[in-house]
Amino acid sequence: MPQTDVPARPNGPGAPDASNAAGASGAHGALGRRPGPTTTAQAILTHAREQFSRRGYANTSLRSIAEAAGVDPALIAHFFGSKRGLFEAAIEVPLSPDTPALAEFRSSQGDPVERLAVMYVKLWDTPGVAQALSTIVLEAAHDTAAAKAMARFMYTWVGQPLVDELGTDHPELRLRMMVGFMAAIALQRRFDPESMFASLTQEQVVALMTPTMRFMMTSPLPQEFA
Amino acid sequence: MPQTDVPARPNGPGAPDASNAAGASGAHGALGRRPGPTTTAQAILTHAREQFSRRGYANTSLRSIAEAAGVDPALIAHFFGSKRGLFEAAIEVPLSPDTPALAEFRSSQGDPVERLAVMYVKLWDTPGVAQALSTIVLEAAHDTAAAKAMARFMYTWVGQPLVDELGTDHPELRLRMMVGFMAAIALQRRFDPESMFASLTQEQVVALMTPTMRFMMTSPLPQEFA
């Protein structure tokens, strides 16, 4: 969890030559391409996720992201096209089928709801994932792209696996209730350090969430939902 | 639910006199104080609530609020001091003990959880209240004042009445779970018109929420929560 304000350049071997006769202006940063391998796009993306999730899209400036990444703002346009482009990259949840928490859900046995809770709590403690999910949830009300990303995440990584194994009626209705509940707890855990949720261990959170999640997915619905 | 883009001035009797020799510039709006009673501060507040809730604080400009209210932006500074001042007025939930939905909760009988659900759904369909609550919930992650407003609302209008009558263990833990769940449903109902929640009647939503809410408030917690 990189929380430094310092640019943290990778290296900087030796000043090649100080032939930069830039008059009386103060020297800001070295001109031209940096030596060594290029990790800048990733650094930008990481800090963008962090800042978007902490302050929201509209309150985050490209300048502050660039500063945190130790880079000129124009580089963002170079790599991501625009602020919007960077945002859409940032809300792409960095998950693949072999992400540990996901693989573990698939390979483990027992109550699928409890296994889902375990997976979910681990995902929210994964760097990158937590920021992307926070941003998605918090912007979803105002932002179409975020809303779509949320639906995609919900079906792909939560709904599909669980419903396949559980086979319940009204899967979408139940899923929406359960995911809303889970998101509410995850957000309180992340953004309200005074909240009791923040001081619970992963295991305690799982133990707390699981019964309610199971109730939502399995208890019979009222008659009017035929 | 005023959704017009038109200013909708209250009246405008007759042009008093066209002695405004303003050169060649186009005449914008009449100078000086308007005739008739003053409702401007309320109009500003109403449109501010609507826009803050729909687009978020940072994405809403004073100019657009003023335009929707049919008023000059400087008037906002006059009545509310600053954008921040307007925001803090906007997240003040317009409720008093004799608001119908609240009074009805107190005077009615039966399962307190179901009565709470009824009250809550009605509150979220009350103009002004819905906008204020949406804004509070959506900004709470980034904004201290909103977070405090959320806690205040939760304890004053939900927790206190319910726990008094229910008398359960770990009231805060249970309350936070339940309120998170309720907020998640209310937000989906308001901001995702494609969601199935949006097309349910108030009664159906109540029937859907109540069992889960009751489960959260009454089911025994796992052992580790002594």
Added chain:
DNA sequence: ACACTATCTCAACGCCCGATGAATTACCAG
């Protein structure tokens, strides 16, 4: 009717933002 105050518009200032284009340096294939 007269002064005082509250309401309202207008014009403008300074600031910060996102975006652009040119110039500079490093990497890499031949």
Added chain:
DNA sequence: CTGGTAATTCATCGGGCGTTGAGATAGTGT
């Protein structure tokens, strides 16, 4: 070594924002 391409900084532009102060008009108490 050489030419092309990618990465990086810098300076700058135009625009929208929140805020301010001055001036005009309407209400109000005496």
